[in-house]
Amino acid sequence: MSARTGTPDPAGPGAAAGPARALLGRGAATGRLRHVEVLPARAGERVPWPGWADPEVVAALERSTGGLPWRHQVEAAEHVRAGRSTVLAAGTASGKSLAFQLPVLTALRGGDGGGDRGEGAGAQRGPARWGGRVCTALYLSPTKALAADQESRLRALDVPGVVAATYDGDTPPEVRRWVREHAGLVLTNVDMLHRSVLPGHEHWASFLRRLRYVVVDELHGYRGVFGSHAAAVLRRLRRLARRYGADPVFVLASATVADPATTARRLTGVDVVAVTADTSQRPELTVALWEPPMVQPVPDDRGDPLGDPSGAPGRAPAAQRRSATAETADLLADLVEDGVRTLAFVRSRTGAESVAAGARRRLAEVGPDLPEQVVAYRGGYLPEERRALEQDLRTGRVRGMAATRALELGVDVAGLDAVLVAGWPGTRASFWQQLGRAGRRGTPALGVFVARDDPLDTFLVHHPEALLGAGVEATVLDPDNPYVLAPHLCAAAQELPLTEEDLPAFGPAAAGVVELLVQRRLLRRRSTGWYWTRRDRASDLTDLRGAGGTVRVLEAGTGRVLGTVEAGSADAQVHRGAVHVHRGETWVVDELDLEESLALVHREEPGWTTHARTSHxxxxxxxxxxxxxxxxxxxxxxxxxxxxxxxxxxxxxxxxxxxxxxxxxxxxxxxxxxxxxxxxxxxxxxxxxxxxxxxxxxxxxxxxxxxxxxxxxxxxxxxxxxxxxxxxxxxxxxxxxxxxxxxxxxxxxxxxxxxxxxxxxxxxxxxxxxxxxxxxxxxxxxxxxxxxxxxxxxxxxxxxxxxxxxxxxxxxxxLPPGGPGDTGSGEGSGEGSGAGSGADGTGHRPVP
Structure with missing residues (x-):
């Protein structure tokens, strides 16, 4: 246990109640529990609904929330209503959705145009009008699950006159035209903007001409190269919106982002107002840091102690720490058995399947009905499978779920009592997002971080101040990355010829990258601008998430699609002879065809796992x-x-x-x-x-x-x-x-x-x-x-x-003391290295 002053006894006052307290008590008794910290409950501050809000919208939101809004919700909504791009940075489950739903739904209902965009709050009903035109809005999320969840919430609100629909890769072709022509609020993602909406903007002309709001949810999810790609897509969107006469207001939200105004500005390219005071009610949260025990080598079938797992000859077997997946499976089973609704976040798809299977095995020893209450959830499942699992978790039919990060962002799974985090999720921002899934109905919650046998995990459970005493990291994204800019400038030129006036919006590196594209004969300079020179689609030059597409996993003989894996990891995951786990079932790969992007598998329980070896x-x-x-x-x-x-x-x-x-x-x-x-x-x-x-x-x-x-x-x-x-x-x-x-x-x-x-x-x-x-x-x-x-x-x-x-x-x-990086804590400014400036600090970046 940590010796930090004020560390509570896991069984004492203030610790998680009921079965969760019993679990922490067992962890302390066995030496697994390294630290416990209780984050106290907080009373919220409510304020009246703003006078400009549409009565139908207010009535629907009151039915959903059961009361008046929080102060930060109204503050953000007032900025948006006044026509100011706004970022709301408030805690998980603080009601950020309402902050943009209130002004956006009011506008879609034909309410107040806001600021200098029109007067007459609530005067119009029926079709929403703004300057004589129907008002439209885009909602962008980093995951399909979050967009589907938002659509469900909007349908539940049932606001008269508001037509909302999802437009993503799972939307059938016959539905897409209907969405373009009829939906006032389209829920989608930057991937679909990049591949479908912007390249086919002529089909979206009516929608773009009326585009008033762009909502970007879970801002912190747009980081790294994906965030840089998203920044370029949003600049392309703004450029085409201006072409059709629109200038949309951006509304951004995140529970875990450092320097939200800077991050939002870098992503969108527009100035934003930041609302950062969280005035919502928060339940008590008990955070536990948990380290699995050391275990001795297990004899093999012949009774000999097993050698080192690396396979190195001549090395005596040594005690190893129990895996985080095995430990999490046991914790999940214990909590489900005690009636605690629990979500376990696992780093990999295989790990999620393993945790769910391990928990089911443990529960089968207790009662025949318990195993079916635990499931796995991950990317690669078919869309209808994912939606069904999400619904089962909401309704309580499923009491335990092992999930990858696909469920981290924003999906409303209210009613959960506990969250297990199996292995460090990569950032403090992700860690707090995942813990925020518990206690969303105001009841005390438990969050347990189960450390892997990994340098960073071990460091954190023994140095809790590095995790619990530090803010979230700065979001690193580089809109000036030439590898990102090049394909997007090509795509922009195909959508609408690029002009000198367009380049500043894409950043200082854009001019140099355009000249390079001309040299490579991808763009041609004419008197009216730069034009795309090829017959194929420029948007196909890049994959926003760096995955390079997907490889389908098919059952040999029947051709049944089991799921998908990212193309970039297919070599290591579904090579010939690889063992592949899907929904608790084990399959062995017969063939990987990279040209056709498919892997053929057959059902088998081989008794071993496979691990790729790579040269670099x-x-x-x-x-x-x-x-x-x-x-x-x-x-x-x-x-x-x-x-x-x-x-x-x-x-x-x-x-x-x-x-x-x-x-x-x-x-x-x-x-x-x-x-x-x-x-x-x-x-x-x-x-x-x-x-x-x-x-x-x-x-x-x-x-x-x-x-x-x-x-x-x-x-x-x-x-x-x-x-x-x-x-x-x-x-x-x-x-x-x-x-x-x-x-x-x-x-x-x-x-x-x-x-x-x-x-x-x-x-x-x-x-x-x-x-x-x-x-x-x-x-x-x-x-x-x-x-x-x-x-x-x-x-x-x-x-x-x-x-x-x-x-x-x-x-x-x-290394000299006191120089760059001699901070010890690793905390820096919101901008950070590589986020827009060159490596030498001059702003220069080499072109690809």
């Missing part, structure tokens, strides 16, 4: 900056990363014992992105490692660098708004570009997302946290909690934990 290389293309500090040199710039899935390991299910390895012949993938790298003088590095161990210092150096690379990647999400999966790295005792021992950490998306640059800006704080996490880990030779990586393509070999500490000590001794 990093080539430096441009070094933007270099800083020399004695034996240490720190650089950043543009690199090309090549990777290839070369084979896969088969591991015994439940124990991780390596059963064998098979080769694969899959294509090489190339990624041009941004990186930070540091090098060491070889003699200094060898001197720090000493002559201990077989082969001496020279033999230890690769393992020391490899371990330091893994640990630094694991800790960077503490400083940047990213997940470990957003990063990659490489370590080598002699890199061709530097000629010295080198460690690279790079973004895993084309063009970069600012994460590696953020690490470079805060290098000392980053490396200090990395060294402390490795040094304080209680394992002897290195484990997943410090230097092992779940993504390692080399099977976590070689690794030298003590060598990593020695190398990091050399780095920290050489």
């Amino acid at each position: 290389d990093v080539r430096v293309l441009a070094e933007d900056s270099r800083a020399e500090h004695g034996p240490v040199t720190v650089s950043r710039g543009v690199v090309e990363v090549t990777s290839q899935v070369t084979g896969f390991l088969r591991r015994r299910a439940g124990t991780g014992q390596v059963l064998g390895e098979e080769p694969l012949d899959l294509p090489v993938r190339r990624l041009r992105t941004r990186a930070v790298w540091w090098t060491l003088d070889e003699e200094v590095a060898l001197g720090a490692l000493g002559a201990e161990g077989p082969g001496g210092a020279a033999a230890r150096l690769p393992g020391a660098l490899h371990a330091a690379e893994h640990a630094s990647i694991g800790l960077l999400p503490l400083l940047a708004t990213c997940d470990r999966g957003d990063l990659g790295g490489l370590s080598t005792a002699a890199h061709p570009h530097t000629g010295r021992p080198t460690v690279f950490v790079h973004d895993s998306v084309p063009g970069g997302a600012g994460f590696a640059d953020r690490g470079a800006d805060r290098l000392r704080g980053w490396l200090a946290a990395t060294r402390d996490a490795v040094r304080s880990c209680r394992c002897e030779d290195g484990c997943p909690a410090c230097v092992q990586s779940p993504k390692c393509g080399n099977g976590n070999e070689p690794l030298d934990k003590a060598g990593a500490v020695a190398v990091l000590d050399v780095l920290l001794a050489a």
Whole structure:
């Protein structure tokens, strides 16, 4: 347990009540519970409905909320009604939807135009009118689930005269025309704007001509390269709206965003007013930090202790920490058995399936009716499956659900009592979003963070102040990223010829990127502007989420579609021989056809899991900056990363014992992105490692660098708004570009997302946290909690934990104190590295 002053006893006053209190008591007794903190309940501040609000809208919202609005809702609505673009940053379940529903639905009903856009609040009824035209609005969400949830809420409000409809990838073709022609409020996402609405704007002319509001929900979800793409799409939307005579007001909302005004401005390109005071009522929330116990090796079928899971020969078996998925499955089963409605967030699709299956097995031992109360929810399910599961969770037919982040953003699942977070979700913003799913009806709630055997997870459960005592991270997005701008400028030119007047809206880098596109003959300059030169659709040049499309998973023989996986991860997830889990059932892949984007599978229970092995290389293309500090040199710039899935390991299910390895012949993938790298003088590095161990210092150096690379990647999400999966790295005792021992950490998306640059800006704080996490880990030779990586393509070999500490000590001794990044906490400004300025601070970015 934490010794922090004021840490409550899990069984004492103020802790979570009932079964949740019993669970925390068991955790304390078994040594799993590391820290408990109670966030007290808060009384809200209500105010009268504004006089300009449409009576029908007010009546509908009163039926929904059961009372008067909160002060922050009305404050935001007043700004929107006055024609000011507005961002509302208030806590989860604080009623942000009402803040934009009130002015938008009033306008759609024909109410007050607001500000200088018209007078006569509530004077018109029937078709909404604004300057003699029907008023329309767009609602944008980062996930389909959230848009579907908002549509359900609007239907439940049943406001007369308001026609709202969803327009996304699941909308049948025959329905799409009806939505264009009849809906006043269209719920969609930036992906559909990019691929359908904007390229086909002639079909949307009537809608765009009347576009008055654009609502952007869950603002913090637009980060990294996806956020940069979304910023370009919104600039294209504003450009076409102006072409049709509209100038929409933007309304943005988020529960977890740092510097909301800056983030909203960077995303939309317009000035915004920020409303940040949360005046809603909040229930008591008990937050628990939970660390699974160490477990001893399990004998195999012959009675021999299993070897190291990495498969390395000659290494004695060692105790390992129980997996977060297994621990979460048990916690989910315990809570469901006690009648606690619980949502467990799991990092991966496979993990969600595993947690649900484990909880069902535990519950089957208790009663025959209990297992059916637990389900999994993840991307890759068919749309009708997802909607049915969401409804089952709302109604209480399902008491326990293991879900990926697909349910993190905004979906109203009121009535939940507890949330389990299995493994660090990547950012504090995501962590608080997930915990916010519990207690949404005002009852006390429980949130439990279950740590994985991972450097950052271990650091956080032993340093609760880094999680509970810090604000959310700055949202990093770079609208000036040339890799993002290039395809969107092509798309904009195809939609409507680009002119000189258009370029400032796309940022200072736009002019240079346009000239490059002309050189590459993708655009042609004429007297009236720049034109798209090809017959194919320019919007097909890029995938906003960086996934490159999807691969369908089909049952061999019948052709039945089971689900999908992202194309970018298909090599590692559904290669030939891979074990694929879908809705608790295990399938084995017969064939992966990348050209046809499909994987054929058959039903089988093989008794093992599969793990892809990958080779990597990093080539430096441009070094933007270099800083020399004695034996240490720190650089950043543009690199090309090549990777290839070369084979896969088969591991015994439940124990991780390596059963064998098979080769694969899959294509090489190339990624041009941004990186930070540091090098060491070889003699200094060898001197720090000493002559201990077989082969001496020279033999230890690769393992020391490899371990330091893994640990630094694991800790960077503490400083940047990213997940470990957003990063990659490489370590080598002699890199061709530097000629010295080198460690690279790079973004895993084309063009970069600012994460590696953020690490470079805060290098000392980053490396200090990395060294402390490795040094304080209680394992002897290195484990997943410090230097092992779940993504390692080399099977976590070689690794030298003590060598990593020695190398990091050399780095920290050489770096000057008090410089950039010497903050310790990793907290920075709202702008952050890579979010619009160049790596060298000059605003220069290399064009692709």
